[in-house]
Amino acid sequence: MLTPSQVENYAQRASAAFDELELDILTDIAKQIAKTDYMTEGAAWQVERAQALGATRQHLVQCMDTLMADAAPHVAVIFAEAMLDGERQDNRFYRAAGQPEPEGIGTSAVAQQIVQSGYRRTMNTLYNLTQTRALMGNHNLPVAVQEQLGRMLDRGHLGAVAGAFSLDQVTRQGIKELAANGIDAITYPSGHTDKLETVILRAMRTGINQTAKDISEHNANTMGVDIMELSAHGGARTGDGGQDFTNHSWWQGKLVSLSGQPGYLTLDDIGYGDVRGFAGANCRHNWHPFWPGISKPAYTQEMLDEYNRPKxxxxxxxxxxxxxxxxxxxxxxxxxxxxxxxxxxxxxxxxxxxxxxxxxxxxxxxxxxxxxxxxxxxxxxxxxxxxxxxxxxxxxxxxxxxx
Known part of the structure; x- marks a missing residue:
């Protein structure tokens, strides 16, 4: 398992590998805004606009493959560090309960496959983001960036031609908007747009946590462990506020049975496999092995109440x-x-x-x-x-x- 703070730390480190991409795109758009002649009208403006959009698209295509190749080894190292850290955390619980430790990631072929699968799944999420084709009706990064630049160019052109803004003011407004809002990464059919830094951090947080969860579960199944204790943290999402899997603050810190034993939470209770539930999108909750009558609970009710106390x-x-x-x-x-x-x-x-x-x-x-x-x-x-x-x-x- 990984603690919620460890999940966040590793996700932040992995996301940093993509910071250069955001700055690269921001700088390219800013330069396109600064050098565009907004005073042209009619067909001449359409040519000017098309040239700016084309140059940005070409720049994106050129830098994406290079970025993914450069970022992949960096993220792979962080993934490995995170999984080894999670393994050490789990082994503490096995030793504390007087149980033998499971086979380590270094020698377990299955565990290595789980880590590699989690890493590839996370990187594929970002690789699909950067492709020039739309997936499931979404506008991915190249299209979303072009749409963002197109809106900014049209707004600047309208203001300049109407005499409301000087060319310098148009440039300043564009730069300030880029700095304040960041890069559009993906636009959904609903019209909602996610920013690049949001998409990358969410992918890293989810991928790292899910892979650590899978390793813990694999070890539990291998060692005949059925009861797992869920981690807890302050600020857990509350969902609809009821006693269901969308309310993470309700089930965090409790015990869950992998087989569905009565007297414990079930996998359905915590939303296992649901994007809104345990180890779903952006979730930092994980779990570790627990032996009733032997293990000491990691959380008391007072500790769980303390997470939500104003302090x-x-x-x-x-x-x-x-x-x-x-x-x-x-x-x-x-x-x-x-x-x-x-x-x-x-x-x-x-x-x-x-x-x-x-x-x-x-x-x-x-x-x-x-x-x-x-x-x-x-x-x-x-x-x-x-x-x-x-x-x-x-x-x-x-x-x-x-x-």
Whole structure:
């Protein structure tokens, strides 16, 4: 098993392999916006627009295969580390109960196949995202990006021709929108659009956790274990609030029988195999072996109640772990936003916008520091990282903000 915090840590590390892709696409779109002549009209504008869209599509096709080839070894290493970590966690429970340990991943051919299958499944999810064809009616990355750029170009053209905006204003608005919203990765038939960083992190979190779950289950079946204890964490989703599998806070920390023994939760109770249930999309819950009468429960009811108790002081109020986590992630997103705007302004030679982004970045960092100081929570440096914004950019941004 992996703990919820370990699942998140490994997912964040694996997702970082794709950060360069997002910055690459953002920079390409920003440059297309900056060099487009919005004052052309009629057929000339359609040619201008088509050239910009064509250049972006060509750029995407060129960089995607290279990206997947470069990212794959990095993600494979993280997958291996995560599964070995999960194996060590499981073995602690076998030893504590006086039970023999299952065969390790290093020598078990079946366990190795499970790890490889989980890794390939996760990478295929992202590989399908980058293909130029639509799957199941969805608009995947190349199409979604072109649609996003097309909307921005048309909006800029309308404003420029109507005299509402100068060419410089159109460029600035485009860069600010890109920095604030990120890249459209997939558009569903319903019209809902997922952003690239959301899709990648969800795929990594789900893939890593499901594979660790499969390894634990394989070991349990091999060793004749029937009862598994579910992990628990603060901020678990509540679904419809009832006692069903969509309410993770209801079943977390409890015991489940793989065979459906009476007196325990069943696999159906926790939504095993359902995208909304245990180890489904974005779920960080896992499980470990448990021997009734021998094992000591990892969670008491008091501990489970504590997860949902408001206990983080912030601006005169007490936040639950879920509320505090949501607030911290929002503050971290703001930091990434202004870092992206700084980098894009630099790449498109917009010094005023670059200085503006530096000032907003300093303010965003101040808000996060204040939040962390009040709540006693820890900084998650990886969740603030933006490729292209290194130590030199950070130093220049600090001086620009001071000026």
């Amino acid at each position: 983080f002081p912030y601006n005169g109020k007490l936040l639950t772990e879920e509320e505090a986590d949501r607030r911290q992630r929002a503050l971290e997103r703001q930091i990434r936003r202004w870092k992206r705007e700084y980098v894009l302004a630099k790449e498109t030679d917009q010094p005023d916008l670059q200085s503006h982004a530096a000032g907003r970045l300093a303010a965003a960092r101040g808000r996060l520091d204040d939040f962390l100081q009040q709540t006693g929570r820890h900084k998650q440096q990886l969740r603030e990282t933006v490729p292209g914004f290194g130590h030199s950019e950070a130093s220049r941004a600090v001086w620009a903000a001071r000026r």
